[in-house]
Amino acid sequence: MDMLIDGNWTSASDGAVDPVLNPADDSEIGTVPRATAADVERSVAAAQRGARAMAAMPAWRRYEILEAVARRIEENQTRLGELLCRENGKRIGETTSEVGVAARIFRGYAEEAKRLFGRSVPLHAIPGREKSLAITTRYPLGVIAAIVPFNYPVELWSHKVAGGLAAGNAVITKTPEDCPLAILDVARFMEEAGLPAGAHQVLTGGREVGEALVRSPGVQMIAMTGSTAAGRRILEVAAQTLKKVHLELGGNDATIVCDDADVEATADALIAGRFTSGNGQICCAVKRVLVARPVYDRLLAAVTDRTRALRIGDPMDPATNVGPLINRRGAERVEAQVAKAVADGATIVIGGKRRDNFFEPTILTGVTPGTPAFAEETFGPVLPLIPYDDFEAALGLANDSPFGLQAAIFSHDIRRVMRAYEVLDVGTVVVNHTTAVRVETLPFGGNKGSGNGREGIHDTLHEMSKEKTLLLHEIFGGL
Incomplete structure (x- = not known):
């Protein structure tokens, strides 16, 4: 597949691919261009024209375009789900579902x-301003660069591109290196729907593409989902041009299981939240499970x-529960983290072995705070269970992390639930359900090393627009 620059499908300026x-068998399923610095520069220049065209486009027309894209995604859901499964390695049921969620996201932003x-703000609360009024209006930021990860590429990209366009911006997408194909396919629907040239562009390639976009003074905002290390780097580089940065980063989500929890339902949720969703490669997956000692053995x-x-096995087989990790590096990284946990005193209850890009679903006990399996994000199917005796101490362990994306509590005691909601330093607290959940109409994002801002259909448009105020001095009263 080619990439999209200024309304044209094109190769890289130097021809590199x-x-x-x-990831299931390391067979080649396609090639994409490896964009150069010159390609990025050309894309940013085209985006300036695209941004002006989008800002002039009325909201009803933006609605029509995004709604048309949603319909085209739905019409091609099965085919896109198969393509995403082959390039990403998630189960076919998951990838097909992800495509359906993307259609809903496009429709929601439409x-x-x-x-x-905007707002109307009477000023009679201010002495001397009783006869004045202020109004506010929201305007597009200009050009937004969307940097997308591999784990849920179509869904996460949809929030960024549909949100950016709905707010009247131009968007340049930097696709994930490992799985860009489904995004490129959907981008064709966007061109067919009538977007102006340069309003949406897709660049394929490596980290240097994202770095060039972050450095460019022609980009007004970076919207990125990815690792915390990458987020820190983006903030450092973006500071040179004072551009806005929205980051949704890593997580080490804790689940607290209380002694009144439904053990069987909790076990189902832990399996889904750590093993059978995304093959464990989810920022908000179940990462640390703190279990009240009375129910620990049963759970x-x-x-x-x-x-x-x-x-x-093969993610294209509907009978498969767990597919491969995204690539060999990812699988080897998980293997090393498990080995380190064992060296630090943990015990493998089940699993623990790697075969090519596959890593067995693994349960660990004896994991202690400080070991990487507890303190760091493990991006794969590894589930540590740690007993606790005191609920407040469990809350403290859950907060003892540089991350703060989501957390879960399994309990039917409303006081415990509200206490967890009160003190856990995370973006979302989930009750009696896995943390591996995201609802597109809710604000999603984290605290601390998990990022800044919130992403969701009702929040992203505010992140991707700017507010201007008109102060009307003494317009009330007699002539």
């Missing part, structure tokens, strides 16, 4: 394009039984 591999309202047995029954 990157292979796209199926509607919100018509509801980007460990229930989770182990379910893990033993999981089928690992």
Whole structure:
């Protein structure tokens, strides 16, 4: 596939290409251009024209375009789900579902394009301003660069591109290196729907593409989902041009299981939240499980039984429960983290082995705070269970992390639930459900090393627009 610059599908300026591999067997399923600095520069120049065209486009027309894209995604959901499965390695049911979620996201932002309202602010609360009025209006930022990760590429990209366009911006997308194909396919629907040339562009390639976009003075905002290390680098570089930066970064989500929890339902949620969703490669996956000692043994047995029954294999097979990690580097990184946990005193209850890009669903006990399996984000199917005796101490352990994306509590005691909600330093607290959940109409994002700002259909348009105030001095009263 080619990449999209200024309304044209094109190769890289130097002709370089990157292979796209199926992580299940490392077979090549396509190639994409490896964009150069010259390609980035050309794209940013085109985006200036595209931004002016989008800012002049009425909201009803933006609605029509995004709604048309949503319909085209729905019409091609099965085909796109298969393509995403082959390039990403998630189960076919998951990738097909992800494409459907993307259609909903596009449709949601289409509607919100018509509801980007300002405010009317009477000033009679201020002495001497009783006869004055202020109004505010929201305007596009200009050019937004969307940097997209590999784990849920179509869904996460949809928030950035549909939100940016709904707010009247131009958007340049930097695709994930490992799985750019489904995004490129959907981008064709966007061109067919009638976007102005340069309003949306897609660049494929490596980190140097993202770095060039972050450095460019012609880009007004970076919207990025990815690792915390990458987020820090973006903030450092973006500071040179004072551009806006929205980051959704890593997580080490804690789940607190109380002694009144439904053990069987909790076990189901842990399996789904750590093993069978995204093959464990989710920023908000279940990463640390703190279990009240009275139910610890029963929960460990229930989770182990379910893990033993999981089928690992070809993600295109509907019977598969767990597919491969995105590439060999990712699988080897998880393997090293498990080995380190064992060296630090942890015990492997089940799993623990790597085969090519596949890593067995793994349960660890004896994990202590400070070891990487507890303190760092493990981006793969590894589930540590740690017993606790005191609920307040469990809350403290959950907060003892440089991350703060989401957390979960399993309990039917409303006081415990509200206490967790009060003190956990995270973006979302989930009750009696896995943390591996994201609802597109809710604000999503984290605190501390998990990022800044919030992303969601009702929030992103405010992140991707700017507010201007008109102060009308002494307009009330007699002539």
